[in-house]
Amino acid sequence: MNEFTLKVRPLAFHSSCEKPYLNASCKVIIPQSILKSLMDTSENTIHSPIAFLLLQGEREIISVGVEEFSAPEGFIYIPSFIMETYWLPHETEIILRYQRVEKGTKISIEPHKTAFIDSKAKEKTFLENYLKKCYPVLSAGSTILIKEGATEYYINITETIPERVISTLDTDLEVEFKQPLDYVEPPPPAPPSIVEHMSMPK
Structure with missing residues (x-):
């Protein structure tokens, strides 16, 4: 099983933060050595897309794709929304586990x-x-x-x-x-008004 231990940094700290779409994506930037390790263990056959499962201890966080293999050794650059949504503060240690996906x-x-x-x-x-x-x-x-x-x-x-x-x-x-989380059922329609005509004695 291909697993790698890395420390989290926000994408804003990497030069590729100039690609604005990355901040609303599942794409991460990891070290070149991980690609080499995958190629060594898979006889140079790597399936696309290259995918990994992010874990913190035993907690499975999210599956991610790869934008670049240009991070410094020991670090992974992650979109800020993933760090915030899954509570991964700066320098949190995570495990990256290689996945083959259908x-x-x-x-x-x-x-x-x-x-x-x-x-x-x-x-x-x-x-x-x-x-x-x-x-x-x-x-x-x-x-x-x-x-x-x-x-x-x-x-x-x-x-x-x-x-x-x-x-x-x-x-x-x-x-x-699916129905949005903030969806509110519309109130039921008001019942039709009833007008009674009463004959008054003269």
């Missing part, structure tokens, strides 16, 4: 805000392109961040098929939308 066929997502439902981010083309670029790997039970312009949408991944961890690349992914 192509996904379906996901179920649960937006945190109802505003997502009426946004451009929900449109099929936008969402498909965004996931392929920023979330090549998705894991059931995780929370992701999608940005549409300056607007941010947090989304829970409630289910992934056929496996708990899937790839979004080179596949036709069906998306099922």
Whole structure:
């Protein structure tokens, strides 16, 4: 099993922070030595996308993809929203475990805000392109961040098929939308008013 122990740093501390899409993605930056280790143990055959499970002790955090192998030895650069969502303070020690992932066929997502439902981010083309670029790997039970312009949408991944961890690349992914977390049932319609006509004695 390929596992690596690293200390967490925010992506903002790395020169690649100039790529703004990385801050709303599952992509991390790790040392070159990890790529070499994977190639040595897999006879130079590495499946795409390269995916890892982030763990803190026994706690499984989220599955991530790789943007670059350019981090200093011993460190991993992670999007700030992942650090905040999963409580991973600066310099937290984590374990990175290599994963092979299957192509996904379906996901179920649960937006945190109802505003997502009426946004451009929900449109099929936008969402498909965004996931392929920023979330090549998705894991059931995780929370992701999608940005549409300056607007941010947090989304829970409630289910992934056929496996708990899937790839979004080179596949036709069906998306099922769950009811947003802040959804409020509309009040029932008021009953129709009843007007009684009473004949008054003369």
